[in-house]
Amino acid sequence: MSTLTTQDTLTPLFEGAPADFSSERALAKESFYTQGLPAVKAEEYKFTQIARKLEKEISDFNPAKPVSITEEMVKTAIFEGFVGYILVLNNGKLEEELSQLPSEVSISALSNQEIGSIAKPSKDAFVALNQASFVEGLAISVPKKTQVEKPILILSFAKASAGQVVQPRIWIEAGDFAEVTFIEKTILLGEDKVFSNQVVEIKGAINSKIHYYRLQNEGDQAIEVSNIETDIQKDSQFTAVTISLSGDMVRNNLNLNLLGSNSEGNMYGLYLLNGKTHVDNHTNVDHTIPHAESNELYKGILADQSRGVFNGKIFVRQDAQKTNAFQQNNNILLSEDAVINTKPQLEIWADDVKCSHGCTTGQLDEEALFYLQARGIDKTQAKGLLLYAFAGEVLEHIEDESFHDYCVSLVQERLGSKF
Known part of the structure; x- marks a missing residue:
């Protein structure tokens, strides 16, 4: 201890x-x-x-x-x-x-x-x-x-x-x-x-x-x-x-x-990690009542010796019929030394529900990278554009325009995707 x-x-x-x-x-x-x-x-x-x-x-x-x-x-x-x-x-x-x-x-x-x-x-x-x-x-x-x-x-x-x-x-x-x-x-x-x-x-x-x-x-x-x-x-x-x-x-x-019925919970996250940064996202959604909805999307891009953790839990109680729950975690590793530990979880006690969860971990799409380079975009910027396209899906959920633009600028600067 x-x-x-x-x-x-x-x-x-x-x-x-x-x-x-x-x-x-x-x-x-x-x-x-x-x-x-x-x-x-x-x-x-x-x-x-x-x-x-x-x-x-x-x-x-x-x-x-x-x-x-x-x-x-x-x-x-x-x-x-x-x-x-x-x-x-x-x-x-x-x-x-x-x-x-x-x-x-x-x-x-x-x-x-x-x-x-x-x-x-x-x-x-x-x-x-x-x-x-x-x-x-x-x-x-x-x-x-x-x-x-x-x-x-x-x-x-x-x-x-x-x-x-x-x-x-x-x-x-x-x-x-x-x-x-x-x-x-x-x-x-x-x-x-x-x-x-x-x-x-x-x-x-x-x-x-x-x-x-x-x-x-x-x-x-x-x-x-x-x-x-x-x-x-x-x-x-x-x-x-x-x-x-x-x-x-x-x-x-x-x-x-x-x-309460017809309640809606949305949880979105983006982690762009480099150096030895360590970020752990643990989420928990508890469906207790019928006719409620939850949406969850977390995405990570990890470079150098960084480490990411995602553990998402969705509980659907016995009385929570007609629940609609979605959970997804997607990751791109840019280094052999970067590590992601991901564990999406569902625990369902009701029988009339629509629930899905999943996770993916991979590297940058080399074919897409080649496609952009073939059209005159240098490799560094092509890589940045692909990574931003991956990350941008989370940023779209920021409704405040000024904060959205600020985050876009920070992410683009990090990924090298600014023109």
Whole structure:
């Protein structure tokens, strides 16, 4: 078992937590010590040895304190063409003066009813660690029948000297018939490794529509665990798109609970990895009610000594008749040293369903490459164009035009497909 599970090692982190939510924190702390950080043989983390990584890179656990964030830093972090609202986090703490939010959306401290009601600490050690020791969380509420026409950009600034932990904690709730789009971007400051352990709980009421887009491009300083869990009700829709371009070791847990008929959940991901970047995407879709739909597509392009992991689970409960569920994972390896571990899974207890899943792993199509070269396109750009055609299917699911264009530019630059 990891030495990080010992009381002495974790005491500074737990002692640095505020006194609020005492019962919820105590429950989570007990759950964390019961589970411990994932050991080498832990099935859910067997390809992502994050406990070993933390032991090597993080000397001790302490909560990271807020640092100086200026208006100029915020302006620099906003991508070109963005028109919308800004929510600035400073090592997980809301910076109200630097944030600009729509008047109809309320921001407040977390309540006892919200914390841990969707993301259960017993399900994952990192959820438990966050709940037991996060310093400050926030709740975002979009009222009933409110349509937020412009996206809300969450700029999460993180800086931590060795031995510090950043633990953002966010609750998002959209009322009946509400619509909202979030874009999450993390900016690392300084040169030290940063361990970020994030929990986001999202609740979509009847006929709500929520988009949650994420860009992970923090460089090789980032050691990150993210748990996003969503409950959506009747006639509601939730769409997540995760674009992973860099990081040291990144683990994304995305869980979607379909709790009402005619609800729809969409999960899309693209990971473009090089160097020794390690990205692990674990998804879970739980169909509990008849007449619900889920769509899932993750694609990866891996070069150098990078490693990707995909594990997608779809559960169809006995009462969830007329379920329609699709899951696919496709990968291209550009190096003999790149590795992908992929495992799509279906568990079905209902008999009147339409479900499919699959995965592919291969190399670039040499015939298509030759075809483009024969028409006057040099090999490097031809390769980039083919790779972009492969990746672009995920980017098409980003509905916000400015963020879509920004991601397209980043992906094209990485793949060498810009003219």
